[in-house]
Amino acid sequence: MPGSAHGRRSPPHRPSRTASRCSPRGRWFRLPGPSETAGHELDFRVGGGESARNVFVSGGTEERLAYRSRFLDIVPDTRIVYVYEAEADGVRRWISLVTVELSDEPAGCRLPWHEQYTRLAPGSDGDQDHAHLRGGTRLLLNDLAAVVDPDRHRGLGRRPSP
Numbered sequence: 001m002p003g004s005a006h007g008r009r010s011p012p013h014r015p016s017r018t019a020s021r022c023s024p025r026g027r028w029f030r031l032p033g034p035s036e037t038a039g040h041e042l043d044f045r046v047g048g049g050e051s052a053r054n055v056f057v058s059g060g061t062e063e064r065l066a067y068r069s070r071f072l073d074i075v076p077d078t079r080i081v082y083v084y085e086a087e088a089d090g091v092r093r094w095i096s097l098v099t100v101e102l103s104d105e106p107a108g109c110r111l112p113w114h115e116q117y118t119r120l121a122p123g124s125d126g127d128q129d130h131a132h133l134r135g136g137t138r139l140l141l142n143d144l145a146a147v148v149d150p151d152r153h154r155g156l157g158r159r160p161s162p
Contacts, residue, residue: 029140031065032056046074050084064089077102086133093121094133111144113137 030038033054040052049070056063069084080100086093096117103110117133 029144030054031067033065044071044074046071049082077104091121094119096133111141113141 029050029052030040031052031054033056037055038053040050042048042050044050047070049068051069052067054065056065066087067084068087069082071080071082073079073081079102081098083095083097085095094117096115099114101110101112101114103112115133115137
């Protein structure tokens with residue numbers, strides 16, 4: 001059962017609040033594809049869940065993506081534990097158990113992310129699924145950081161005005 005761990009820092013207490021509100025979460029949690037085909041619902045409570053769907057097109061090939069989760073444990077400003085399944089074209093590709101810890105530090109809030117997943121689709125390219133899962137998690141955490149700390153990267157990549 002492969003696993004991975006990632007971590008990010010953000011301003012204190014913001015990630016927990018951002019995770020629990022659908023409007024800000026929609027700014028950092030999304031599946032690839034155009035916004036006009038995307039769908040997202042969130043019920044942030046123990047026993048509640050989240051679902052997202054979208055259509056991703058690459059090189060003329062259309063792929064229907066879906067995500068469904070259920071929250072198992074939520075301790076405000078401390079921990080979020082949930083399970084989710086990832087689906088492509090109606091086939092469950094993997095299921096994951098995720099624990100996100102939130103801990104205050106002088107520079108902000110640390111977000112260790114622990115994920116164990118099991119690949120379900122027989123004959124699928126496990127390396128591609130693993131790369132997609134790891135890359136998707138990094139993008140998710142980067143987008144979260146941009147929402148909770150928008151000034152962090154302000155001005156990077158911009159040329160000074162003449």
